[in-house]
Amino acid sequence: MIRNHLTIALRSFFNGKGYSFINVTGLAVGMACTILLFMVVQHETSYDLSQSNFERIYRVETENIKENHTYPGTYTGMGNALRADLPEAEIIAPVMQTGGRTMAAGEKKFRESFVFADNALFRTLDYTWIAGSPARALSQPGTIVLTRAYAEKYFGTVDALGKTIRVDNAQDLTVTGVVENYRVTTSFPFNMLVSFGTVKQLDPGFDDNRWNGWNDNYQVYVLLKKGIDAAQLTGRFEDVVLKYMGKEMLADKRFKLNRLSEIHYAGNLGGRTANTGLLKTLSAIGVLVLLIACFNFINLSTARAFKRAKEIGIRKAIGSNRKALIYQFLAEAGLITFFAGVISLILSILLLPVLAAALAIPLTLDDLLTPQIALFTLVLLVLTTLLAGVYPALRLSGMAPIWTLKNNAVPRTGQWFSMREGLVVVQFTVSLVLICCAMLIDRQLDFFRNADLGFNKSAIITVGLPDNKPEKLQTLRNELTRSAQIKDVSFSFNSASAESNWMQGMEYREGPKVVQVKSQMKMGDSHYLDTYGIRMLAGEPLKDSDTTNFRILVNEIFLGRIGITNPRAAIGQRVYFGDGNEFATIAGVVRNFHVNSLHQKIDPTLIQIVPNNYYQAGIKLQNENASTASIQTALADIEKAWTAVYPDHLFEYSFLDETLAKAYQSETRTARLIEAATILALLIASMGLFGLATFTAEQRTKEIGVRKVLGASVSSVVGLLSKDFLKPVVLAIAIASPVAWYLMNQWLQNFEFKISISWWLFLAAGLLMTAIALLTVSFQSLRAAMLNPVKSLRSE
Structure with a gap:
């Protein structure tokens, strides 16, 4: 039975080459988009989760109550204060980053940033040691721990213990440890860790017990004891304010603990942060583009059904039940989805470097060839098959055999026709929202580039x-x-x-x-x-x-x-x-x-x-x-x-x-992604509209021939055929405009200085969408209108 279903599915696939091409291409693009965006979201949400104690590691953050703003850094006195006043902490690990230093080993010189830390960091985070002792490596001033990559960079070998790196031609650092390279998905990409005892040798004015100013480059990490709930430590931090800053500061300062898994979404010493809004946007885009492709499949399957009406009637007449027909149509959907899946993987391989560069994310081909991505792709294939195939299978298998054998066509019930139009409306609504968003984000970026800053930034x-x-x-x-x-x-x-x-x-x-x-x-x-x-x-x-x-x-x-x-x-x-x-x-x-x-x-x-x-x-x-x-x-x-x-x-x-x-990199990346998604959504929707126009013209061949015999002009026939497809586009414009306005108005709230949303933007987007729809259907409409009416009538 399975072999029979596949044989018929292959026959149907190659009999309708144009229909199959549109479906496979649309689904392939949608699935490739979904796979790539899933990779991005998975990458950005996996930072620091590989740490064995990640559920107990927190960062101490400084909240300015009056400003309603939280800073990732804190006062240099915080480390000593917590060691004395936070018994719930198992380990206190301060880290301070510095940059712009010239590091030299012999004739090799590099401009580097590094962090000051102590051995507590090695007990808080997971490190794989190649040489040296995590208990003693940073105990003394003038010591440094390198990653494998930096040991090889400076000395050409990981055998670097006891060797010297000179800082700013003023301070020698002895290598006391070499660790394996850090994971890509870490907020601590430190290649050089220098002992905290070295700080005053490089900066004599450094105060390690300061409470009248803080720097985001100085951060304190806490490993809580097992069973301790961070939410219950609010009182402890209020005591810290009272003891070290005074009662009057309670109304202005508050310290709180932020989970290690959350610091990738705020300021961190790694220099890379994820924008949660952007991740949500990426997820929504992936789902929407895939749904648009599935809607194409549904629309084209139901539109093409009249060609298979007699086949369905005969199958039912000779004893085929509805269940068997449903399996048959799902097999056809599965075959198309399988071919689309193969092409989507090829597209993903080709487009991954482009996406990684656009988002500045360190994704490689190895990230695509993982068990997680394989499982996601398999689930995606099954879901796509069900999304795209269930409705056509139920609709086509439910046709009455007597009606289809008598008329060789599918009955045009109001509900079925409105369903198809509704899917077209959804497709073009999504596309139009994306067009409006892309246009408005570009205008905001232009505003950023050309705004009067009150000073001259050029040259x-x-x-x-x-x-x-x-x-x-x-x-x-x-x-x-x-x-x-x-x-x-x-x-x-x-x-x-x-x-x-x-x-x-x-x-x-x-x-x-x-x-x-x-x-x-x-x-x-x-x-x-x-x-x-x-x-x-x-x-x-x-x-x-x-x-x-x-x-x-x-x-x-x-x-x-x-x-x-x-x-x-x-x-x-x-x-x-x-x-x-x-x-x-x-x-x-x-x-x-x-x-x-x-x-x-x-x-x-x-x-x-x-x-x-x-x-x-x-x-x-x-x-x-x-x-x-x-x-x-x-x-x-x-x-x-x-x-x-x-x-x-x-x-x-x-x-x-x-x-x-660089302050607007997130907005620039969002704009480029939405522009790319807009092009993909329009491409898929236009391909589906082209397919629908093709089948509609075939269905109405006899009607067009009769109209031409009765004197109808080519332009009137083109207008007649195009009018039906413009109705859902106009409805999409009416729905998409307020949706796009709301989304963009919410997005603009992120900026203190912003543009206003102009009405003409929605008009321009609507005219663009109408022009694309007209261009899409006009080719088939014109072709049908210019067909010789004698051939049209004879074909029936």
């Missing part, structure tokens, strides 16, 4: 400073300004806009009235405003000599917070650092500029001269539209100056506009 090259001694910086400035390609140079803590910023609490006191303002501190020299093009509104710029008299510049928002409306009236006013007696005098007011990405509002901002905190050089080129050749000349001049001042350090640079653009 600025940023370079990290390994040494900020005044004499070094002056020499570097002299060397750089000799180049005809360089207009200005500024030394600062960071750029005018940056993701990492220094937050400072300030107070404005006017008699008994005290206004507290949490501000961003921009520390830059006297060239800062000119280099970044920040405009003054009142007062005078800062001088490099303003290091002793605490003169500062403030932005307009800062003035608004302290209740001053006239910028000139602010000149000479005092603002106090925190709640202390140390104050600064407002020397000038600058125009508002975006210190953060456009996701966030503009913060109150101060600009101050603080040479000890200059860690970056901003280099403004002479020509904002410089040619590639002049840029290369400028880079060569910058590297030459750098090498003259910092001969023992490697030169690295970045363009400010490219750095700022």
Whole structure:
């Protein structure tokens, strides 16, 4: 019986080559899309789950209650505090990341970032040791543990114990351990782990018991004892605030534990985070594209049924029961799904590198050839067969044999016809929603690219400073300004806009009235405003000599917070650092500029001269539209100056506009994915519409012939055939427009600065969809309308 079903299925497959091609292609594209997106979601949701104690590992996070924002980092005093005051913890493992260091082993030099840690990290996370002892490897200052890859990178072998790596030509580190390379799916991709005892040797000013400022690069991980519920430790952390920060901080600060399995979705030291919204979008896209392909199968199967009406009637007349017919049609669906599955795997192999590059996810062919993906593909084949085959099988097997033998056609019941139209409406609704979303996301990205940031980001090259001694910086400035390609140079803590910023609490006191303002501190020299093009509104710029008299510049928002409306009236006013007696005098007011990405509002901002905190050089080129050749000349001049001042350090640079653009990588990837999904959905839906138009034209061959004999023109016949297919498209436009508006309005809430949703966007999308539908059906409509009526009537 099974052999008979397969034989008939193969015969039906090759008899309807066009129908089979459309179904196989549509299902293959849908299944490939689903498989690839499943791989992405599986990869992003598997981070850190391989850790043996992952259910007991938590990160201590700092919540600013007033801002309603949680930071992944914490105070450097937290590690010591928890060791003393959290008996529920089995292990406390602090980790601090640092970057921009020149690491040298003999003649080999590399610019690296690494982390400071202690042996507690090796008892918290799983490491496979090649050499060294996890109990002693980081016990002493000046020690380092390497991964296999980095041992081979620096020494050409994993036999690296006792060998030396020099940091910034100032500190020697002895290799005391080598571990296996980390898994790809980890939030701890650390190739170099340096003992915490080394921190003060590299940074003498480091305070390991600080409670008045924190850095997201300093994080504390806790391995709780078995049976301890993290939710019950809230009181413990309130005690930490009271003991180390004071009762008044309870209203502003809160510490909480976040599961290890959740830190991949927030800031982590690995540098890669997953966007939960994007993962949900990917899952929805995969399901929708597959459903559109299945709807094609259903529509084409039912549309093609009139050709098989007599076959079904004869089978029933000679004794075939409905169950056997259902198995027969499911076998045909299964055969088509099988061929589609084979093609989908080929497409997945070809498209995987493109997807991995677009999403910046380390997926390889090995990730596709896993038991999990094989099982998912098998389940997908079965589900697709059932989704695509059950309704046609039930519909076709339920036809009355007398009716089909008498009429050689399938009865056109209102319900059946509306079902087919309903599926077309769903297909084009999904496609139209995707078109609207893609158009609006692209407009928002254009807004990001072209928004007035309040400063000039063009033609600025940023370079990290390994040494900020005044004499070094002056020499570097002299060397750089000799180049005809360089207009200005500024030394600062960071750029005018940056993701990492220094937050400072300030107070404005006017008699008994005290206004507290949490501000961003921009520390830059006297060239800062000119280099970044920040405009003054009142007062005078800062001088490099303003290091002793605490003169500062403030932005307009800062003035608004302290209740001053006239910028000139602010000149000479005092603002106090925190709640202390140390104050600064407002020397000038600058125009508002975006210190953060456009996701966030503009913060109150101060600009101050603080040479000890200059860690970056901003280099403004002479020509904002410089040619590639002049840029290369400028880079060569910058590297030459750098090498003259910092001969023992490697030169690295970045363009400010490219750095700022990285803040919108998630949105850019979302846009590209939705655009790709839109193309796929439109392709599948259009193929299905083309198939339906083909079968409709075949069904109405005699009607068209009669109409032409009676004098109907080609255009009237084309209009008649096209009209039926435009109805579901128009209905799809009416349904999709409010849905797309709602989804995009929700998405735009993620941004403090955003575009407005214009009505013409939905009109443009609707016109585009109508044009695609007309182009899809017009070929078959025109072909049917131009057929000789004599042949049309004879064919019946």
